Amino acid sequence: MSLTLKDLIRGVRACKTAAQIRELIATESAKIRTFFRNEDTKYRPRNVIKALYMHMIGFPSSFAQLECLKLIATESFICKKIGYLGLSMLLEEESDILVLATNVMRNDLISGNSLFISLALTALGNLATEDMARDLAPEVEKLIHHKDAFIRKKSILTAGRIIRKVPDTLDRFIGCVRNLLTDKSHAVVLATLSLMKSMIEVDPETIEKFKKFTKGLCKILQTLSETAHSPEYNVAGIVDPYLQISILQLLQIFGKDDKEKTQLMTDILAKIANSVQSSNVGNAVLYETVMTILLIESEKRSQLMAISILSKFLSKNSNNLRYVALNTLSRVVDKVPNAIQRQRKTIVNCLHDSDISIRRRALDLVFSLVNQKNAKTLIKELMNYMLESNQELRNDLTSKICLAIEKLNGDKQWQLETLIEVLEVAGQYVSEEIAAKTINLIIEYSELQSFVVHKFFSLLNVERDRPQKLIQVAVWCIGEFGDLLTEEIEHFEAIPSEQVVDLLEFLLVNTNVEYIKYYLITSLIKLTTRFPDQAPKIQDIFSRYRTNVDIEIQQRSCEFYEFFKYGDFSISVLDKIPPISALLDESNETETDSQTDSQTESQSEVIKEDQKSSKLQQKKLVQEPKKSKKQQQKSKQQNQNQNQKSKNSRKRK
Amino acid sequence: MILFFLIVNKLGQTRLAQYYSEQFSQEHRIALENEVTRSCLARKETDCSFFEFRELKIIYRRYASLFFIAAVDDDENEMGIYELIHCLVEAYDKHFKNVCELDIMYNLDKAYMILDEMILNGVIVETNRANVLQNISKFDSFVK
Numbered sequence: 001m002s003l004t005l006k007d008l009i010r011g012v013r014a015c016k017t018a019a020q021i022r023e024l025i026a027t028e029s030a031k032i033r034t035f036f037r038n039e040d041t042k043y044r045p046r047n048v049i050k051a052l053y054m055h056m057i058g059f060p061s062s063f064a065q066l067e068c069l070k071l072i073a074t075e076s077f078i079c080k081k082i083g084y085l086g087l088s089m090l091l092e093e094e095s096d097i098l099v100l101a102t103n104v105m106r107n108d109l110i111s112g113n114s115l116f117i118s119l120a121l122t123a124l125g126n127l128a129t130e131d132m133a134r135d136l137a138p139e140v141e142k143l144i145h146h147k148d149a150f151i152r153k154k155s156i157l158t159a160g161r162i163i164r165k166v167p168d169t170l171d172r173f174i175g176c177v178r179n180l181l182t183d184k185s186h187a188v189v190l191a192t193l194s195l196m197k198s199m200i201e202v203d204p205e206t207i208e209k210f211k212k213f214t215k216g217l218c219k220i221l222q223t224l225s226e227t228a229h230s231p232e233y234n235v236a237g238i239v240d241p242y243l244q245i246s247i248l249q250l251l252q253i254f255g256k257d258d259k260e261k262t263q264l265m266t267d268i269l270a271k272i273a274n275s276v277q278s279s280n281v282g283n284a285v286l287y288e289t290v291m292t293i294l295l296i297e298s299e300k301r302s303q304l305m306a307i308s309i310l311s312k313f314l315s316k317n318s319n320n321l322r323y324v325a326l327n328t329l330s331r332v333v334d335k336v337p338n339a340i341q342r343q344r345k346t347i348v349n350c351l352h353d354s355d356i357s358i359r360r361r362a363l364d365l366v367f368s369l370v371n372q373k374n375a376k377t378l379i380k381e382l383m384n385y386m387l388e389s390n391q392e393l394r395n396d397l398t399s400k401i402c403l404a405i406e407k408l409n410g411d412k413q414w415q416l417e418t419l420i421e422v423l424e425v426a427g428q429y430v431s432e433e434i435a436a437k438t439i440n441l442i443i444e445y446s447e448l449q450s451f452v453v454h455k456f457f458s459l460l461n462v463e464r465d466r467p468q469k470l471i472q473v474a475v476w477c478i479g480e481f482g483d484l485l486t487e488e489i490e491h492f493e494a495i496p497s498e499q500v501v502d503l504l505e506f507l508l509v510n511t512n513v514e515y516i517k518y519y520l521i522t523s524l525i526k527l528t529t530r531f532p533d534q535a536p537k538i539q540d541i542f543s544r545y546r547t548n549v550d551i552e553i554q555q556r557s558c559e560f561y562e563f564f565k566y567g568d569f570s571i572s573v574l575d576k577i578p579p580i581s582a583l584l585d586e587s588n589e590t591e592t593d594s595q596t597d598s599q600t601e602s603q604s605e606v607i608k609e610d611q612k613s614s615k616l617q618q619k620k621l622v623q624e625p626k627k628s629k630k631q632q633q634k635s636k637q638q639n640q641n642q643n644q645k646s647k648n649s650r651k652r653k
Numbered sequence: 654m655i656l657f658f659l660i661v662n663k664l665g666q667t668r669l670a671q672y673y674s675e676q677f678s679q680e681h682r683i684a685l686e687n688e689v690t691r692s693c694l695a696r697k698e699t700d701c702s703f704f705e706f707r708e709l710k711i712i713y714r715r716y717a718s719l720f721f722i723a724a725v726d727d728d729e730n731e732m733g734i735y736e737l738i739h740c741l742v743e744a745y746d747k748h749f750k751n752v753c754e755l756d757i758m759y760n761l762d763k764a765y766m767i768l769d770e771m772i773l774n775g776v777i778v779e780t781n782r783a784n785v786l787q788n789i790s791k792f793d794s795f796v797k
Contacts, residue, residue, distance in 0.1 A: 005759065005761065006759050009755075009758050009759065049761060049762060052761065053758075053761060056667050056668070056669075056670060057666060057667065058667075058683045077792070077795055081762060081766070081792075082762055085761075085762055085765050088671070089670075090679075092675075092678060092679050093675050115791070115792060115795055118788075122769045122773060125773045125774040126671070126673060126769075126773065126774060150788060153778060153779070154773060154778070157773045157774050157776055157778060158773070158774065160774055160776065161774045187778060187779050187784070190777065190778075191776070191778065194776040194777075232781060232783075232784070233781060234781065235736065235740060235780050235781065236736065236739075241733065241736070241780075242733060242737075242777050242780050245730050245733050246777075249728070249730075280732065280735065280736050280739075281732070281733075281736040283732055284730055284732030284733040284735070284736055287730065287731075287732050288730050288733070318701075319699065319700060319701030319702075320701045320702055320703065320731070320732065320735065321732075322701070323701040323703050323731070324703075324731055324732055327731070354697070354699070354700070355696075355697070355699070355700040355701055356700075356704070357700065357701050357703055357704040357705070358701060360705065
């Protein structure tokens with residue numbers, strides 16, 4: 001005797017611990033396997049469905065796969081039903097068993113028994129593989145003209161899957177679309193619309209062929225919107241909303257970038273937008289209508305009406321409506337930017353919603369709204385928002401803010417100030433990429449370098465325990481533009497060179513982050529050329545770090561220490577990095593010049609050795625600023641010497 | 654297009670799962686179902702019924718201890734699917750007379766059949782409750 005599914009479920013529910021459940025399932029599946037082995041037919045459906053239950057609660061049940069095949073091969077409806085269910089639940093596309101099932105399915109499809117046909121179609125629609133689709137396409141094609149609407153709709157949807165699996169079958173099915181669109185049954189029309197969408201997905205060229213149906217589809221919409229009540233297709237008081245939605249989705253495709261077709265739709269769209277009841281399902285239709293109006297080439301008047309409907313959605317209490325409103329707005333923001341800008345305040349308010357789905361949608365939208373005009377207020381708003389947002393959002397938010405700031409190059413001073421502020425308040429969330437981009441901007445804006453380096457110095461001077469990324473960028477700037485610190489500028493006093501070196505030394509001693517130390521050491525060597533008077537002090541620092549336990553620090557210190565032996569700090573590798581835009585221009589000019597190329601190579605080698613940590617420098621410092629040829633050769637020699645020396649120094653170690 | 658449809662109880666136990674897309678392999682399904690349910694449970698009652706989960710959009714509705722969850726791609730009308738879930742629940746309710754978790758568990762094959770009448774290949778087939786149940790009773794009468 002075999003347990004029923006009910007008994008098994010009761011047994012599982014009576015178990016107190018997971019171990020007990022495991023034990024129960026293990027005994028039961030052993031029993032089921034025995035039944036299967038003995039080729040028992042009486043309890044086969046029952047055993048298979050138990051195996052399906054086990055599968056669903058996470059236990060292995062692949063042993064039932066072959067039994068499913070045996071079940072669908074029987075002539076009993078119940079057996080077939082469970083067999084097909086098992087196939088769609090247990091099997092994956094690659095499974096060999098599906099190959100075996102193909103023939104049984106073909107027999108069912110041509111059996112003439114509408115229930116068997118229906119079962120086979122459902123299974124085929126949900127799990128058809130490429131081979132199956134190819135083999136059974138002719139049978140499915142015949143069924144599309146079946147007298148029973150119930151079979152017609154299923155075969156049409158199955159055809160949709162077949163086309164997606166085997167695109168060549170498209171020609172087989174495309175011819176019947178016209179007739180099917182005029183079918184009496186709404187379900188068949190709905191299925192046909194899905195089939196058209198599958199065809200468009202597989203081959204976008206079919207759009208042009210389908211465009212001729214625009215008028216007919218509008219007419220169906222018209223009839224639906226005029227029908228006051230139709231019990232057969234009624235869903236929560238609206239006449240066949242899913243058919244309406246599906247037609248609207250196709251109209252979106254047809255009306256896109258097509259003024260002529262758009263005109264055919266304008267009237268009916270406006271009518272629906274003004275007449276749909278506001279219930280859940282009514283709003284579903286309204287939402288799709290608005291989306292359609294905004295995605296096709298509508299006139300300004302219609303667009304404004306659509307946006308005003310969305311703004312009504314936004315002001316509603318229902319979070320679902322607000323979600324879809326924000327979703328639609330983000331999809332059309334490029335098309336009607338001005339009308340959406342007017343909703344800015346409401347959208348910004350959504351940033352403070354308690355629901356993360358709403359916040360995320362709003363955030364995406366706000367970022368696409370940022371432009372030169374409103375950047376300052378919006379970014380301020382976003383910065384405030386970042387401070388109160390949770391961890392999960394912050395990483396994403398920080399990089400998005402930085403990217404937005406980077407794009408808006410109107411007010412350079414504002415741009416850099418804001419980036420520095422981001423580093424200051426959210427430095428721990430800033431990515432390496434953003435840090436590199438910030439440095440990049442600072443190199444580009446040569447007129448602001450003095451301000452930036454003063455700003456960084458004062459930030460670090462006031463409070464030395466800052467986010468790592470802030471320290472990283474600040475230290476790089478101080479190394480690069482340290483000389484500018486000794487000049488007084490507006491709002492900032494001149495800083496004596498000694499204090500600058502002291503600060504870096506303090507950080508070097510106190511930070512315990514390795515890569516910051518690498519930055520500090522590289523910055524210090526650069527400062528030797530900026531402040532020749534501080535050279536002995538810096539040499540002293542390097543001499544101490546030559547024995548550091550960190551191999552990278554040790555190597556750098558040793559190499560840099562060697563520099564001092566020459567006493568001449570006009571070494572070109574320590575020069576300021578020129579703006580990258582200038583570099584790009586120049587490298588275009590000199591691309592053909594092989595001599596310069598070889599020089600570039602030897603230099604970049606030096607750079608690789610000396611400044612490994614600073615990726616930006618490594619990549620971008622391709623070429624020195626213009627020099628006479630003599631100088632070039634001289635520096636080349638020098639570089640080679642250094643190369644040699646640093647190699648030697650490593651050998652010595 | 655609907656990518657998968659789940660009925661899960663609030664303990665995260667799957668009661669029904671139908672997949673319409675090949676992108677979810679058998680071995681990852683259990684973990685995926687757990688994660689989706691956890692995300693649904695983490696949401697407050699006043700929160701909206703949609704959220705993004707990896708590349709998917711999840712639409713869910715809660716009825717007593719059961720979550721009805723649909724994962725869709727970008728082109729689907731969220732409000733429409735939200736209402737579709739209700740249509741399905743109404744159909745279950747009518748068929749099982751006040752549906753509860755056990756009804757779905759004990760009558761697994763029936764639960765799947767009703768779902769298959771409404772969604773096929775990730776597309777909506779039929780939403781009218783009466784039409785759906787008419788087909789089901791056709792099957793039933795054949796069996797008798």
